[in-house]
Amino acid sequence: MTATRRKPCRDMDEVREEIDALDRAIVALLADRMHFINEAGRLKADRAAVRDxxxxxxxxxxxxxxxxxxxxxxxxxxxxxxxxxxxSIQHEFGVFDRLHKS
Incomplete structure (x- = not known):
């Protein structure tokens, strides 16, 4: 992934629009990352493996x-x-605990 938005801006409105667009992209990537945190919590065999x-x-x-x-x-x-x-580790502990209740 390479930066494609590095360009001079005309004014502060454009700066803010670009930052807002980047924030939306970051949140989407965090959602993807969280999916895999959930998967890790599901796949790990024991709670001690959550924190590595x-x-x-x-x-x-x-x-x-x-x-x-x-x-x-x-x-x-x-x-x-x-x-x-x-x-992410704290969230994964929650996923692990929820899925591995005694």
Missing amino acids: EARVEDVIAKVRATALAAGIDPDFVEPLYRDLIER
Whole structure:
């Protein structure tokens, strides 16, 4: 996925329109990501597998590299992803618990 919207804007209305369009795209991608979080909660055999610190650090390393390649400060992106991952883990615990009730 490459950035295609990087262009000068005529005015603040155009800036806001572009940001709004990007926000809609981000939310759609988050919905896709959440689908796979739900799948992970469904497929994992035990609750201890939900939190995988090695996987967290692997994702963070990949995101930092992707940010750098995209020209974004990795230190800006990392805390956003750490929060996203933590919230995803908490959601996945809920999915796991709901599907694996005793």
